[in-house]
Amino acid sequence: MNQKFTILFDLDGTLVDTAPDLMQAHNFVMKKYGYDERELSDIKKLAGRGSKVMLTRSMHELAELSGKIKKSDNVIEEMTKDFIDYYSKNIVKKSTLKNGLINFLSWCKKNSISMAVCTNKQEHLSIDLLKKIKIYDFFEYVAGGNTFSYNKPNPKHLTDTIEILGGNIKRSIMIGDSETDSNAAKAADIPFILVEDGYTEKKIEEIKYNHLVKDFVNMEKIIEKYL
Numbered sequence: 617m618n619q620k621f622t623i624l625f626d627l628d629g630t631l632v633d634t635a636p637d638l639m640q641a642h643n644f645v646m647k648k649y650g651y652d653e654r655e656l657s658d659i660k661k662l663a664g665r666g667s668k669v670m671l672t673r674s675m676h677e678l679a680e681l682s683g684k685i686k687k688s689d690n691v692i693e694e695m696t697k698d699f700i701d702y703y704s705k706n707i708v709k710k711s712t713l714k715n716g717l718i719n720f721l722s723w724c725k726k727n728s729i730s731m732a733v734c735t736n737k738q739e740h741l742s743i744d745l746l747k748k749i750k751i752y753d754f755f756e757y758v759a760g761g762n763t764f765s766y767n768k769p770n771p772k773h774l775t776d777t778i779e780i781l782g783g784n785i786k787r788s789i790m791i792g793d794s795e796t797d798s799n800a801a802k803a804a805d806i807p808f809i810l811v812e813d814g815y816t817e818k819k820i821e822e823i824k825y826n827h828l829v830k831d832f833v834n835m836e837k838i839i840e841k842y843l
Contacts, residue, residue: 620730621843622783624774624806625755626792627735627742628663629815631717632749635659636710641703642674645695652678661817666736666761667703668696704741708748714811716833721754723836727843730781734773736761736796756781768796771804789842791835795823809838 628634635656642662643653654662654674662670662677672692724731732755735742739760746752759777761767768774778788790801793814801808802824810825820828827838 619782619784619787620728621839622730622732622778622781622788623724623839624732624734624777624788624790626768626790626794626797627733627737627745629660629793629813630714630791630797630811631733631751632711632713632745634711634745635663635815637703637706637708638663638670640706640709641699642670644702645671645699646674648698649691649695651675660813660815663815666738666767667699668692671695671699700738700741704744707741707745711745711749713749713751715831716835717751717831720832720835721751724839725754729839730783731755732757732759732777732781734759734768734777734790734800736767739763769799769803771800774800774804774806787842789839794818798823798825807842809835 625631639654639656639659642659646653662673721731733742733746737760739758739762742758742760743752746755746758757777757780759773764773764776766772774790775785778785785804785806789807789809790797791809791811792798793811794816795818798808798810807826809827809829810820810823812820812828812830829835
């Protein structure tokens with residue numbers, strides 16, 4: 617019997633448009649520590665590598681813009697803790713599912729396709745978000761940014777998840793919205809589907825992909841080619 621086909625999904629910007637809630641948490645922390653607030657478009661460029669990286673990059677950008685460099689190393693851990701605390705309490709205030717997602721996930725289930733989430737968001741926050749936005753039960757496994765001792769773009773984040781599912785790398789595909797996902801998929805030697813309007817500062821033409829989609833509407837037509 618052939619092994620099941622496996623689909624790995626990024627979370628933020630791929631399954632769920634989380635930027636509005638990330639922005640609220642980000643701006644709460646930045647204001648608390650004396651930094652300027654950022655716009656939604658800024659958050660989309662900064663998100664994707666986890667909260668600590670997002671806050672660090674945001675602070676450095678603001679320092680460059682203002683010409684005032686504040687020492688950030690000593691406070692970034694506290695800022696990250698405050699961010700996670702605020703965000704965990706306000707995780708689905710404005711976040712929404714990507715268009716066509718529920719129909720696609722349901723189609724995958726009917727076709728016995730294994731599904732897992734590979735995200736750089738912390739595991740407990742990822743699971744909480746997936747549960748509260750009511751799609752957790754579609755997935756067999758959630759590999760967060762702190763599930764293993766490594767995360768995307770390290771390909772082991774993907775390949776170890778496939779192994780846990782009992783899948784086969786040659787019968788797997790990754791769906792994501794950024795170069796972090798693309799680079800991980802390429803290094804793992806699995807096809808990659810890029811979702812437009814991602815949480816990245818890269819332009820589409822700067823990201824390598826096998827398929828480019830706007831959302832999940834008619835996504836099954838792409839997957840059928842691999843089954």
